Amino acid sequence: MGSDIFIADLKQNDVLSVDNITQRLGYDNQPLLTPEGVYYTAGFEKNQQWQTDIMFYDFVTKQTKNLTQSDVSEYSPTLMPSLSALSLIVVEEDGAQKLWSYSLAEPQKRMRIFESIAPVGYHAWGNNNELVMFILGEPHTLQFAQLGKETSKVIAHDIGRTLTYSASIERYAFSLYENGTQWLAQFNPSNGQVDKLLQLPLEVDYFAWREQQLVFAKQSKLYTWSAPQAAPKLWLDLSAYCQTKITRLNFSVDGNQFAFVCDELAVEQSQI
Numbered sequence: 001m002g003s004d005i006f007i008a009d010l011k012q013n014d015v016l017s018v019d020n021i022t023q024r025l026g027y028d029n030q031p032l033l034t035p036e037g038v039y040y041t042a043g044f045e046k047n048q049q050w051q052t053d054i055m056f057y058d059f060v061t062k063q064t065k066n067l068t069q070s071d072v073s074e075y076s077p078t079l080m081p082s083l084s085a086l087s088l089i090v091v092e093e094d095g096a097q098k099l100w101s102y103s104l105a106e107p108q109k110r111m112r113i114f115e116s117i118a119p120v121g122y123h124a125w126g127n128n129n130e131l132v133m134f135i136l137g138e139p140h141t142l143q144f145a146q147l148g149k150e151t152s153k154v155i156a157h158d159i160g161r162t163l164t165y166s167a168s169i170e171r172y173a174f175s176l177y178e179n180g181t182q183w184l185a186q187f188n189p190s191n192g193q194v195d196k197l198l199q200l201p202l203e204v205d206y207f208a209w210r211e212q213q214l215v216f217a218k219q220s221k222l223y224t225w226s227a228p229q230a231a232p233k234l235w236l237d238l239s240a241y242c243q244t245k246i247t248r249l250n251f252s253v254d255g256n257q258f259a260f261v262c263d264e265l266a267v268e269q270s271q272i
Contacts, residue, residue: 001262005031005057006038006241010256018241021057021064028055028106031259032077033250036060038259039067041076046071054088054102067107074100081125081147087113089120097136099123116150117143125174126164130189132163132172143175144189155187156194162206173209175200182213198225198232208249210258217246217260 005028009016022028027043037058043050051073057064068074073091080087080101084222090100097119103109114120122134129147132155133142142159145152160175160182176196177183184198184207198214200207207216214225216232220239223232238246242262251258 002026003029003247004264005029005038006260006262007033008200008238008241008258008260010258013235015238018238025264030076030248031250031261032079032258033073033252033257034079035252040079041075041091042066051091054086058249060068060122068102074102076122078123078125081127081129087123087125089122095204097121099133103230111149114145114150117145117152122161122163124165126165126172126189127167127170132165132174132187134161134163134174142187144187155192156185160205162208164207164209166209168212168214173207175195175207197227206248208251208258210251210255215249215251215258217249219245220262221251222246 002025004020004021004022006018008018011083017079021038028040030041032039037056039054039056041052042055043052052075053066053068054068054074054077055064072093074088076089079085084105085101088100088102089096089097099113101111101113119136120133123131125131131145133143133145135143139158141154143152143207144155144158145270154169156174156176162175172187174185176183176229182200182202183196184200184215186195186197201218204218207214212226216223220237220242221234222236222237225232245263246260247263248261
């Protein structure tokens, strides 16, 4: 269940430096890379129970701060469209997993975003205060909703864990399982259309975008793909920094920096 978060700096396509910003035994995952620092999920033992809090690593001070410090678990930190708050999944006291907002200016200002939409696993914001959510179930579904409305629309069934949004093409991306095959799929919110773009390796649960390039990891190697390229190509070998398995990736807007998660035990808490 242990994992560490690394920050890699790039010059064009070459790695300049790689730093481990967590460096502890335990669960550190789900990095959200910003110009100021990295928001992420950290797991701790509290009162003989395991829970998660949201942390912030500051690039200037090199210090880490616990932002939530609550008695419940929070995970999946994501910047809201206003950029003034984080949206988080909160495991409430009764076990319900719901989407909440946490103000960045006033950390104690916290509110539930949707009262009835649950259980939420992951989410990604798009334009016009719209978003997609991974709703846990049998099977897991991709659901589309809008801030301020207590309804959601099922877009796809049997989906993977990664949800992203590209503002340049106004599309959401996710992984979709069909007949034993995993696909990179794209959802167009303007017309509701879902298109399959690329067949993904079955062991790939996470991906990210670097501008218009798809990036994913297999073990400690990163691969890239962009249309109309036929097959993914090997990009970077990071085995000097991660000897186990790279999972989540998150790139800066300019593509010159990225965060990646290296599993200490190559295992991950199932619900996160």
